[in-house]
Amino acid sequence: MSIRKAVMPVAGLGTRVLPASKVIPKEMLPLVDRPTLQYIVEEAVEAGIEEVIFVTSSSKRSIEDHFDSFPDLERTLERKGKFKELEELRRVQNLAQFAAVRQPEALGLGHAVLCAKHLVGDEPFVVMLGDDLVAPETPCLPRMMELFERYQSSVISLFEVPKEEISKFGIVAGESVDGEQGFVKIAHMVEKPDPEEAPSNLAVAGRYVLTPDIFELLEKTKPGKGGEIQLTDALQAQAQEGRCFGMRFDGERFDTGNPLGLLKTSIAYALKRPELASELRAYMQSMLEYSKSNER
Template sequence: MHGTIRKAVLPVGGLGTRFLPATKAIPKEMLPVVDKPLIQYGVEEARAAGIEEIIFVTSRGKAAIEDHFDHHWELMASLERRGKTAELELARSMMGQAGTISYVRQPEALGLGHAVWCARNLVGREPFAVILPDDLVLGQPGCLAQLVEAYGKVGGNLVAVEDVPREQTNRYGILDVVSDDGRLAEAKGLVEKPQPEVAPSTLSIIGRYILQPEVFDELDRQERGAGNEIQLTDAMARTIGRQPFHGLRFEGRRFDCGNKAGFLEANLAYALERDDLGDAARDILRRYSATLT
C-alpha cells in the first residue's frame, strides 16, 4: 500500500519574459486559455486527482494568483444582487476551503529543483505531486489522476512522459530506460537536457510528477546542474536504486504554454472542445485556412 497523495506543489515563480509585454504587470500563469487563467487548469487538475492541499511557490509580483483563488466579497455580492447564479457558482468553485491553499516564496530563481525545495516544510515527509502549469494537458481523466492511479500500483517516484523527436532531447529531462511495456517505463537513470547524439532515449519528462519526500534530502545538497541551476531531475536521478522510478505515457494532448506557439495552439484546442465555442472556432479556422497558400 503506497501513501496517499494529498499535496501538490505548483511552482509559479518565473518572470514569464517570453510573453512580454503582456507579463510586465500580470503573472504569466494568469494569462487566459480561452476564458480561464492557465493556473486554474492546474489547480482543477490537482483537485480532480484527489489533491487536498495546493502549495504555490511564488515570487515577487504574483499577488494576482493569490487574489484569484481568494474570496472576492464585492464580486460575490454584485453577482448575487443581479441574480447571476451561474457566474456566482463559477466564482465560488475557484476557491478552496480555508487552509487548503498555501503560498511560499522562492527568493531567487535558482531552478525547478530549488523551487520545489522551497516547499519542503509545507509538504513534510509524505509523497507529493508537482504540477508545472506551463504544461497544459487536455484529456480525461486528467494527467495527474492518471499518475495517481499508476502510483497505486508501482509506488516510488513517477513522472509523466512522452516521446519527443531526438533533435529535441536537449530541451527536456530524458529517461534511461530499463523496461517499457508501451505505457509504463522503468528507468535506471535520468539525464537533464542531453544532446541528441548522447541521449539515452527520446522519452522526456513533462510537468507532472509524484515524488517521495527523500527527494528533498537530495535537494538539500543545493548542487548546481545544467544551466547552473538546481535541477529537480538530478535530485530524482540520485534516488534511483533506492526507490522505484517509472515514467507513465499519459493519455491526452500536451501543450507547452511556456512558448507563444504552444499557448496559441492550446487556446485553439480548448476552444474547439467547448460546446459553446466549438462551432465558432471551426468557422474561424476555416476562414483563415482558406487564405493560406
C-alpha cells in the same frame, strides 16, 4: 499513504511569452475565459488532491488572489443578479485548500520544490508545472498515483520528443516493467542534454509523483546546468537506488510556455466548448479561405 498535496512551482519570469508576462504571470494568461493555472488546479482536484501549494515570487500575487475570496465582486454580482458568474467564482475558490510560499530567488525547479518542504511535510506529493496542460479527456495523474501506490517510489510522466527538441527537456533511459504497459524503471536521467549525448528520446513531462525523501536529496544537490538546482539531479539519485519510475503518456498534452503553444492551446480548449465550437470553426474556416485568396 494517499496523496493529498500538489506543489505548483509558479515563480518563473515567463520570458518566452514577453511582453505579455511582464506584469501578468504567464500562468494567469487566459485560455478562453479562465487562466491557464486554473485548468491545472482542476486537473489536480479531479485526481483527488485536497491541498494546492503555490511556490510564487513577489510578482505573482495575482495567482493567490485568483483562488481567494473577493467579497466586493461577489456582492456586485449578487446585486446585479449574475448568479451564474457568482456560483463559478465561489466554485473556483473552494476547489481545494490553497497555500503559498515564496521562492526568493530563481534557482531552479529543484529549489522551487524544496521551498515547499515545510508545507508538504513527510508525505508523498505531486508536482505540476504551470505551463504544461493535460486534456481532461486523457488524464495521467490518476494512473501515476496508482503506480505510486503499487511501487512506493517516485513516478514521473514521460513523452516522446523529436531529436531537435531533446535539448529542451530532461531525458531518461530505462527498462520496461513486466506487466505494466508504458511503464519503465528509470536507470539514467539527464537535464537538457545535447541530442547526440541523450540516452533516449523520452522526455520528462510536467507531472511528478514524489516521495518525501526527495527533499533531503535536493538539500544535497549542487547547482547544475545554468547554475540551478535541478529536480532531475535528485531524481537521478533516486533512480540509482532503483526508486524512480516513468510512465509513458500518450494522451493530449499542451505546452503554453511559448506564444504559438499558448495560441494552439486556447483554440483547442475553445473547440471543446459546445457553446463556442461551431462559431469558432466557421471563423477559422473563413480565415483560412481569406488567407488562401490573398496568396493567389
